[in-house]
Amino acid sequence: MIRALFFGPVAERVGARQIEVDFRPGLTWRALRDQLAALHSEAFEIVSIVAVDGRRVAESDAAPLRDGAEVVFMSAFSGG
Amino acid sequence: MSDAVRLQLEDFSLDAEISALRATSKRVGGIAVFLGCARDFSEGREVAQIGFDAYEAMALAELQNLRAEAVSRFTLIDARIVHRLGVVEAGENIVLVAAAAEHRAPALEACRWLIDELKARAPIWKKEITPAGDAWVTPHP
Numbered sequence: 001m002i003r004a005l006f007f008g009p010v011a012e013r014v015g016a017r018q019i020e021v022d023f024r025p026g027l028t029w030r031a032l033r034d035q036l037a038a039l040h041s042e043a044f045e046i047v048s049i050v051a052v053d054g055r056r057v058a059e060s061d062a063a064p065l066r067d068g069a070e071v072v073f074m075s076a077f078s079g080g
Numbered sequence: 081m082s083d084a085v086r087l088q089l090e091d092f093s094l095d096a097e098i099s100a101l102r103a104t105s106k107r108v109g110g111i112a113v114f115l116g117c118a119r120d121f122s123e124g125r126e127v128a129q130i131g132f133d134a135y136e137a138m139a140l141a142e143l144q145n146l147r148a149e150a151v152s153r154f155t156l157i158d159a160r161i162v163h164r165l166g167v168v169e170a171g172e173n174i175v176l177v178a179a180a181a182e183h184r185a186p187a188l189e190a191c192r193w194l195i196d197e198l199k200a201r202a203p204i205w206k207k208e209i210t211p212a213g214d215a216w217v218t219p220h221p
Contacts, residue, residue: 008133008205009216049203054138072135072203078219079132079139079163079204080116080175080195 002027002065004036005072006043013043023067029057032071046075084158085143087136089166091173097160101180104158110184112191114177120170122217127208130174132165135203139163142202146194154190156181161194163204 002021011017021032029052037044050057051072052065065071081100086092094115101111118130143161150159162176177198179190199219206217 005135007135007203008207011133012216051135051138051203054141072138074135074203075205075216076219077199077201077203078206078217079134079202080199 001068002032003068003070004032005070007072007074008078009075010043010047010073013046014040023065026064028062028064029071030059030062032065033073036073044073047073048076049074084160085140085147086162087134087140087143087165088162089164091164092162092176094173094176097162097176097178101158101160101178104180107182108157108180109182110187111178111180112184112187114175114191114195115173116175116195118168118170118172118174122208122210125208125210125212127170127210129170129209130168131207131209131214132163132168132174133205133207134163134165136165139202139204143198146197146201149197150179150190150194154179154181154186154193156186156190159190159194161198163198163202165204167209 002023004019006014006017053070120127147159157180159179177191177194179187181187208215
């Protein structure tokens with residue numbers, strides 16, 4: 001199982017703070033993003049930062065996700 | 081003594097944070113502070129409250145990294161960072177950054193660097209709650 005998490009404006013647009021997706025070998029965060037963006041296009045329009053297991057990832061990062069991974073899709077930060 | 085880096089729902093005491101910094105060493109020659117407060121207006125609109133959401137695990141780790149980086153980069157004696165989450169009423173405290181050093185220049189430079197980096201690196205989001213409705217804030221450069 002992969003846990004996709006959302007916060008702030010992204011969570012509001014998705015209408016949920018978490019979506020669980022079945023694990024499949026070779027799944028990358030980009031493939032997960034594409035899968036979820038097809039269902040929640042308005043939310044993913046503002047996603048600009050992604051973290052896997054608490055670490056920010058680059059667009060070029062094609063490493064497969066582990067079973068149990070936590071993937072967070074975030075908009076630009078506005079704290080402080 | 082409370083942790084030097086915290087995310088918390090409740091308000092914090094500026095005096096308590098400064099006292100904690102002063103207690104770390106008698107080598108402290110200056111403490112620079114940035115205190116972010118909730119304005120009651122934004123872009124011509126009345127703002128009653130500000131709501132904060134965060135990816136807490138990553139935000140706390142980033143703030144702890146920032147403190148360690150600031151201590152090393154500016155040769156600080158110590159630094160403290162406190163950010164509130166949840167709903168903050170207009171006029172209340174939002175965030176505190178305090179940097180203690182032997183001299184004023186590194187304390188002031190570190191304080192500015194810390195709040196700028198916090199805004200860029202900490203996964204925290206702000207929503208203005210107004211009589212006309214709520215709106216997530218788009219970050220300013």
